Every structure is written in structure tokens, then in C-alpha cells.
Amino acid sequence: MSADVVIVGAGSAGCVIAERLSRDPSRAVIVLERGPGGPFAAPLDRLPIDSPDRATPIVERGGRPVVRGSGVGGSSAINGAYFLRGHRDDYRSWPWSGDEIDSAFDAAAASMRATPFADDELGVLARTFEAACGGPVNTGPWPSDGLNRVWSNRVDGARWTAGHVLSAAAGRPGLTIRPGVDVVALETSGDEVVGVRVATGELIEAGEVIVCAGTLGTARLVAPLVGPLPVHEHAERIVRFTPRTALRAPALLQTVLHVDGLEIRAYGDDFAAFTSLEPTGAPIGVADRAGTSGVVDGESIDLGVPDAASSERMSRGVRRVVDMLEGRTFADLVEPGSVRVDPVIGLSQHAWGSLPAGEATDADGRVQGWRGLRVVDGSILPGPLHSGPHASIVMLAVLVASRI
Structure with a gap:
């Protein structure tokens, strides 16, 4: 087979960029996806991270659990449907204009059906958390320091995934979607892919290859050409408590507090309520925006550990959360003496930044030193964000597609 464009990976970025490029009927676009085809829309109160078809565990050098989405829709089909932008200042130094970024974010939110949770949709823990934090709640599209209501990609209580975006284009004459195809290498000739x-x-030949396999999947394909790649993750500490009454939440995460370089996440219920995991207590996460620094070298993945400054920020955030849970506002919700802090620092499943735009790639996703090769996914995020990266990754897919 051959095509004008071959897109590797039908996750959040791959689906969106394929839909946009295939709007030109004269362009032949092939999308290759290792997992199954078709959209997959689990309800928001369920994270199907235990689905053998839709979730792939990845071995990390430190033994920490890492899961990525598989199949059309990628991780957008198994995550918490959290679709928050970073703060405006996060994007100031990125190699695109503010107008381009604004326009791409608006288009991304529309295609992913992203809207903020309304007051009457909040679960018990989210309502109590907002009351304990006090102050106004920002429900607008741009988060800022303070309380921010989560925007979520959803329709009628279920995720609206990138797979739905791509499936709507499936009948276009120039678009071919091939699930169940595992790309193992980029084919090169001299300095050209x-x-x-x-x-x-x-062998599938292409005028251009766009790798959208997610930060870790993309590194597996690109590292043999460019060498070991840096990678960043959002470290996260979890504070747990035993609830005195049953919690009810329609989604995993509905409200967050941005303060002191942290995102404090009021998860709606015990993770066990959303997965097949064993109950461990209702969690509140304290994530540091700066990110860890690790390395990906072929199949070897080390997601790094927080530095001293990051660890201290998270420790201050943990103390803040413990005081909150032991305070008056949470008194009717928290079993006395049940507040505890996980001993191990976890990860937010947010690997990013291995091929940052403006350094390893240009503003159009072209990989330096290689003709015919672009990368468009979390790999090219140029810097840390106050929020999780999902919305920004979809935004970049929209933005880069508009420049091809």
C-alpha cells in the first residue's frame, strides 16, 4: 500500500489530525492502529483500564504501573474524560501565536464536545472540596490559580472520544482506517522517512509519515533514528480517607484547585468505584506541574522521580489537604482518624515532552534531521502545564493539521 500521508496511531492526536487532513478528497490518508477499530464509549463513571483490548500495560524501569489506551480513540477512551487547558501563561513561549492556539483550542473543544461540569452535576466529595477551599469557582475555558471546574469530553453521560471524531469521517474516499496493524519500524532512505x-x-509507503502513537509509543519508533529521548511525567501524591457515608460521583474528576504550582485533584470516589481495583479509600491527589525528568531508550522507559523542589511543593500540598480533610467542612464526610498519605509517590499517566516543538521538532511537527517525518502527540509539548495534557494534545493536532 501507499498513501500521501500515513498516520501511525489512532489516539487523541491521530484521530483528530486524520479527520482534518481527510477533509481534502484529493489527499490519500491511511491510519494505522495496533488495537481494535471503532469508537469505544464507556460511561464516565467507569475507567476501563482493565480492558485487555483497550488498555495496554507498559513496563517502566522503576516498576511503577503505566497504562495506555489501545484501539481507535486511544487513551481518550479509557481516561477520566478530563479536558482542561493549561493556564494562558503556559503557552507564551510555545512556537505558535496566541491567536493560533486560541482558535485551535476552541475547535478542539467543539470536536471533543467538551463542557464544564455544572453545579448540579457535582458529586458529594467535589461539592465538599469546593466548599472547603472557598472562593469563586472558575468555569470558563481558561483555568487560573484557584478553584477550576473540570471541562469534560462527554455526551449523555459517556465519553465522547477521539474515536468518535474519526469514525464520523470513515466514509470519506481518501481515508483508510486499518486497525489491528502493529507498526514496528520507520522505513528510511538516506535522511528521509x-x-x-x-x-x-x-511495507506501507508514504509521501509523509505522521507518528501519533503517544509519547511512549512514538519514542519506540523515533528513538532508533534520533537516539535516547527525554521524557517528563506529573508526579502525584495521594491523600486518602475513609468516608463516613456513601459517596456518589458521575465522573472521576470534576473540580481541581490550582495553587503554588500544584494541581490538587478532588477525585469523586475511591478509584475502586471506577475500576476493578480493590478499595483503598477516597483519594485526593496532589500533582506537581513541573514534571519529572526521565529517559526513553528503545523499549527501556524510565519516567524519573521528582526533584527536591518538586517533592517539597507536593509535601506542602499534602499538608494542606490533610488539614482540609481533618477540618470542619469535611467533618460529616471523613471517618475520624482515617486520613492517611500513600507512602509511594505515583504518576499521573501524563508522559510528555520527548520531542519538544521548537527544539527537536519545528512548529509543524517535522522532526529535525529527517525529511518526511512529523510527530504530533504529547511528545511535542514544549513545556509543563498547570493541567493534564489531553486538551493541549488535541489542540496541537488541530493546529498542526491546519498548517499541512
Whole structure:
């Protein structure tokens, strides 16, 4: 097979960029996805991270659990449907104009059906958390320091995924979607990428290859060409408590507090209520925006650990949360003496920044030193965000597609 454009990976970025590029009927676009095809829309009160078809565990050098989405829709089909932008200042130094970023964010929110949770949709823990924090709640599209109501990609209580965006374009004459195809290598000729090789040995030629396999999946393909890649993650500490009454939440995460370089996440209920995990207590997460620094070298992944400054910020955030949970506002919700802090610092499943735009790639996602190769996913995020990266990744897919 051959095409004008071959897109590797039908996750959040790959689906969106494929839909936009295939609007031109004269352009032949092939999308290759290792997992199953078709959109997958689990309800918001369920995280299908235990689905063998839709969730792929990844081995990390430190032994920490890492899961990524598989199949059309990628991680947008199994995550918490959290779709928050970063703060405006996060994007000031990025290699795109503010107008381009604003326009792409608006288009991304529209295509992903992203809206903020309303007051009457909040679960018990989210309402109590907002009351304990006090102050106004920002429900607008741009988060800022203070309380921010989460925007969520959803329709009628279920995730609206990037897979839905791509499926709406499935009948276009120039678009071919091939699920169940594992790309194992980029095919090169001199300094040019001319196609991809799949696990069966088939060569698919392309005028251009756009790798959208997620930060870790993309590194597996690009590192053999450019060498070991840096990678960043949002470290997160979890404070838990035993609730005195049953919690009810229609979604995993509905409200967050941005303060002192942290995102404090009021998860709606025990993670066990959203997954098949064993109950461990209702959690509030304290995540540091600066991110860890690790490295990806072929199949070896080390997501790093927080530095001293990051650890101290999270420690201050943990003390703030403990005081909040032991305070008057939470008295009717928290079993006395049940507040505890997880001993191990976790990860937010937010790997990013291995090929930052403006350094390793240009503003159009072209990889330096290689013709015919672009990367468009979390790999090219140029810097840390106050929020999780999902909305920004979809925004970049919209933005780069508009420049091709």
C-alpha cells in the first residue's frame, strides 16, 4: 500500500489530525492502529483500564504501573474524560501565536464536545472540596490559580472520544482506517522517512509519515533514528480517607484547585468505584506541574522521580489537604482518624515532552534531521502545564493539521 500521508496511531492526536487532513478528497490518508477499530464509549463513571483490548500495560524501569489506551480513540477512551487547558501563561513561549492556539483550542473543544461540569452535576466529595477551599469557582475555558471546574469530553453521560471524531469521517474516499496493524519500524532512505514497516513484514509507503502513537509509543519508533529521548511525567501524591457515608460521583474528576504550582485533584470516589481495583479509600491527589525528568531508550522507559523542589511543593500540598480533610467542612464526610498519605509517590499517566516543538521538532511537527517525518502527540509539548495534557494534545493536532 501507499498513501500521501500515513498516520501511525489512532489516539487523541491521530484521530483528530486524520479527520482534518481527510477533509481534502484529493489527499490519500491511511491510519494505522495496533488495537481494535471503532469508537469505544464507556460511561464516565467507569475507567476501563482493565480492558485487555483497550488498555495496554507498559513496563517502566522503576516498576511503577503505566497504562495506555489501545484501539481507535486511544487513551481518550479509557481516561477520566478530563479536558482542561493549561493556564494562558503556559503557552507564551510555545512556537505558535496566541491567536493560533486560541482558535485551535476552541475547535478542539467543539470536536471533543467538551463542557464544564455544572453545579448540579457535582458529586458529594467535589461539592465538599469546593466548599472547603472557598472562593469563586472558575468555569470558563481558561483555568487560573484557584478553584477550576473540570471541562469534560462527554455526551449523555459517556465519553465522547477521539474515536468518535474519526469514525464520523470513515466514509470519506481518501481515508483508510486499518486497525489491528502493529507498526514496528520507520522505513528510511538516506535522511528521509519513506514509509513504515508493520509486524507482518508489509511495507506501507508514504509521501509523509505522521507518528501519533503517544509519547511512549512514538519514542519506540523515533528513538532508533534520533537516539535516547527525554521524557517528563506529573508526579502525584495521594491523600486518602475513609468516608463516613456513601459517596456518589458521575465522573472521576470534576473540580481541581490550582495553587503554588500544584494541581490538587478532588477525585469523586475511591478509584475502586471506577475500576476493578480493590478499595483503598477516597483519594485526593496532589500533582506537581513541573514534571519529572526521565529517559526513553528503545523499549527501556524510565519516567524519573521528582526533584527536591518538586517533592517539597507536593509535601506542602499534602499538608494542606490533610488539614482540609481533618477540618470542619469535611467533618460529616471523613471517618475520624482515617486520613492517611500513600507512602509511594505515583504518576499521573501524563508522559510528555520527548520531542519538544521548537527544539527537536519545528512548529509543524517535522522532526529535525529527517525529511518526511512529523510527530504530533504529547511528545511535542514544549513545556509543563498547570493541567493534564489531553486538551493541549488535541489542540496541537488541530493546529498542526491546519498548517499541512
